[in-house]
Each structure stands twice: as structure tokens, then as C-alpha cells.
Amino acid sequence: MTDMKFYQGKLYVAGLSNRSFASTLRVYDFPFNGNPRASxxxxxxxxxxxxxxxxxxxxMAVMSVGGEPTLxxxxxxxxxxxxxxxxxxDGxxxxxKTVGELGWGNVPVGLVTFKLGDVDYALVANSSRASIS
Structure with a gap:
């Protein structure tokens, strides 16, 4: 598990799987009742x-992009x-969609969203340099 976020009654959990396809995102309903959905x-x-x-x-964070809830x-x-x-x-x-690149040798350490006026923004904190997009 590498990060998790709670949004509108669901827990989003990012991490790796031991399957041949490693990058996996799981969604749990809260309260926990049943199996998670995995993509x-x-x-x-x-x-x-x-x-x-x-x-x-x-x-990761959840924000509105084009009026649609987006991770x-x-x-x-x-x-x-x-x-x-x-x-x-599930499945x-x-x-x-890749929208930016933080640069070689860099590591994202946090991501927060905020609203300024009517516009939503995402702010990425990273370990060594400014992002390139």
C-alpha cells in the first residue's frame, strides 16, 4: 500500500499486486461491507x-476535472x-491520462487539492525539483 484517500463513503487504496500486472487501485465501501473492487x-x-x-x-487526491470526480x-x-x-x-x-511529469530522480511526497475562486487546483510536493508539464 502506497497511499489511501477517503472520498464520499469510499476508501481508495493504491499499491502493488503480486500479479503480472503490478499497479493496482482498490476501492472499499465504508463501512467495510464486502469485497473491494480492484482495477x-x-x-x-x-x-x-x-x-x-x-x-x-x-x-493521490480526488478533485473535479471538467465537472467529473477524478483521481x-x-x-x-x-x-x-x-x-x-x-x-x-472491479476487474x-x-x-x-498523463498530464505532467515531475522529472527523473524525483519522488512525489504529497498531493493536496484546493479551490481558488471557482477553479480547483492540485499542488504536488516532491523531493527535488519543480514539475514539468
């Missing part, structure tokens, strides 16, 4: 110029992605 996540990593399936989400996630290997919450279904394989 595998892949994203494009600009630094490696390839689709990644091995790296976990390191920091904004920063990966250990540094891409910043968006995943619409409606896509997180789903999701291709996240």
Missing part, C-alpha cells in the same frame, strides 16, 4: 518513453495522471 492501472511515462505497469501511485495521482516513477472515478470498476484495466 489495474497503466500510464504513459514520458521519461522512459513507454507505457508503465510496474510503478505504484505514490500520492489525480503522482506515481513513484514521476508521471502525474488523471483517472475518472467512474472508470474504477477494469484503466489507461490513465
Amino acid at each position: 489495474t492501472i497503466e500510464m504513459y511515462h514520458p521519461v522512459h518513453n513507454e507505457v508503465e505497469t510496474r510503478a505504484p501511485i505514490r500520492a 489525480v495521482a503522482a506515481y513513484t516513477c514521476t508521471p502525474l495522471v488523471t483517472i475518472p472515478l467512474k472508470d474504477l470498476k 477494469a484495466h484503466i489507461v490513465a
Whole structure:
């Protein structure tokens, strides 16, 4: 487990799986009643110029993007992605949309959202340099 967020009665848990497809996001209903839903996540990593399936989400938050509840996630290997919450279904394989890159040798350490006027923002704290998007 690498991060978790609670949003509207659901607990979102990011981490790795021991399956061949490692990056997994689980959604638990709260109160805990039943099995979680698990989705595998892949994203494009600009630094490696390839689709990644091995790296976990390191920091995440839920915010509105285009009026739709969306998970904004920063990966250990540094891409910043968006995943619409409606896509997180049990057994789903999701291709996240890469929207930024934090840069080689960097590690996301936190992600918070805030509203300024009518605009929602995501602020990513990282270990060594400014983000590139």
C-alpha cells in the first residue's frame, strides 16, 4: 500500500499486486461491507518513453476535472495522471491520462487539492525539483 484517500463513503487504496500486472487501485465501501473492487492501472511515462505497469501511485487526491470526480495521482516513477472515478470498476484495466511529469530522480511526497475562486487546483510536493508539464 502506497497511499489511501477517503472520498464520499469510499476508501481508495493504491499499491502493488503480486500479479503480472503490478499497479493496482482498490476501492472499499465504508463501512467495510464486502469485497473491494480492484482495477489495474497503466500510464504513459514520458521519461522512459513507454507505457508503465510496474510503478505504484505514490500520492493521490480526488478533485473535479471538467465537472467529473477524478483521481489525480503522482506515481513513484514521476508521471502525474488523471483517472475518472467512474472508470474504477472491479476487474477494469484503466489507461490513465498523463498530464505532467515531475522529472527523473524525483519522488512525489504529497498531493493536496484546493479551490481558488471557482477553479480547483492540485499542488504536488516532491523531493527535488519543480514539475514539468
